[in-house]
Amino acid sequence: MNDADIGIKPTGQPEMLELARIVTERKAKLDALTKVYKEKIKELAIKHIKNDLFNNRTNQ
């Protein structure tokens, strides 16, 4: 993602560019983390479903 993508055009001001970089980096990290935890929750649900099915089968 470049500056234009987030609404900033180059101005030559290093602080503004650095700000844009910080925001971009933060967004990428949050997105990645969210993805990881969504996956973990999915896996947790699958684990519980499998356990229950296994227990039912064993009991039968």
Place this chain on the structure above:
Amino acid sequence: MRGGFKEVYLESDSRKAERIEVRKPLFPNSSGDEVSLASLEKTLSMMERAEGMMASNPRGAAMFRERGDFLREEIKKRRTEDGTGKETSQAESETGSELLPEAAREASVSGSVDLAKGIEDVGNSVVGAEKSIERAGVVAPGFKEEARFLEKDFLTQAGEIVADSDQKIESLVGRGKQEGVSEEQEAKSSLEALVPAPEEPDEKFLERANSIVSSIHKRHNPTEKRNGLALDKPVMAEKLPQFQETLYDTMAKLSSRQESLKKMTPTENVEVYKNIEEALTASRREVYGAGSDPLVNQEERDAIIKQFAHTNQSREFFPNNDSRVRKDAFPYAQSLFGVRSADSPEARAFLKKKIESKNIYLFGGGDSVVDLIADKEIRARSITNLDPFVSVERVEKGQNPGYQSVGERADGKDLLKTLKERMLPSADEIWASMSVPMYLERPEDISQLLDNIKELLAPGGTARIYPLEVGRGQDFEANKAAFLAKIKELQESEDYNVYLAKFADHLTLFIKRLQTGASKEGAAESDKQENTGDVIDAEIIEDVRGGNPKQVTDGAKQITEGQPDVVDAEIIEEEKPKPKQITKGKIAIPESTG
């Protein structure tokens, strides 16, 4: 002006008109629009939700609370501006350098919005997964609880990411100013201003101090992980040499101060109660139980001893470089006192102040604190381990005359009576590390434990319990309710304070018996005496003199078995005759049972 900075073409006046007309947000939402008021309000509600979920983690909760406060301010500001049309008139006078602080503010707001989006996404995943489980016709009672923990993990990590970026942004704005107080001066003055308030418990001060030290370190080393850095760690002085003196001075202040605690206010009590309730609710430990009192039979006791043998029973007192960062391995000094390194003389001086000449009880102490018992410099007056389930204790412990092991349950109904018969003093310190009430299974045992703590504590004494959990037993809710009822009782009493601190990965609970009335006036003098808690009546001692109380060792081999009871001998030797009366500060045993 907030938000919607238009374009950042600022070099020439000829662009100004265009800049005003082209309303392009600096940090837009996913559709490229300015973050709307509605979106900010939604973000605020997500922050409030996150704060609620982090109630058992005060630091995490504070992080979301601060973010919420910031958003409330932003929403208020925006509503005012929308009504005044202030935005346009300000825009005309903006230059690049003037934009930076506002841009930074906008960047912080957008961080909260992004964070809220993540929280919402993860929350929706949980709801979706629950629906899937329901559709599959499956019974998954533990899912919700485990998912909640995942959500909390997410909140912690996501919050850290946004906090990191906020710090970078702050630092950037600071650089842009090129004036005012330097970071170094600012950090140093915040450390110098770090003086414990007169009524602030040492532990709360340490918790606050460690948080400030960590944030200063982070400001100076933004890319480095904090990794448990704290005021008392010599490594901090190495990392921040410019603050070396201040760091040690602050720790030294703590060592030399005398706490002057007053009864906590009802508002403070409500907050603590709420946090305790949240922490208990969130605890989900699947623990081995300690059975009930009395145990049914010897087989049951043997089974429990065998179970506990699989747990870590040999935690040390002092932190060292080898201390594993495992939930059940936090050294006592860290989890109960907030000291993460005892390498500096200042940290040792603080621990010495807390321990020297005190009568200490370990509740379910297992085979722990051997290093403290062997320490030549920091000497407690006595250390008594109440643990009916310890399978073996290291021989070094028995070599210390101040140590003894008593095979009694901390939640035993007759505990106080037994201690009285054994001529043991009331407690200046009670330490429960990974033991009770975590392993207790029944509400009545939990209630009894807290009654025992209340009665056993000497004025000025402190009980430290880590982690703040109750056993699940058959009815977790009943256990929780029993614990909370006793906490309320303590809070309503004029003689006790209850407070929390976070020094390890869970909360530590402190129950402090206050110095009251005449005993308070005499506190300073009493502190100079070598023993503040030894209040056994001379006459009671006389009654049992000559009898060497038996070690209770049912089912457990205890190394101290058969050794002379040196603590008792010392008490007898030193105790001068006193009038017979049971007053506050003695082991208060109801007349009917005494």
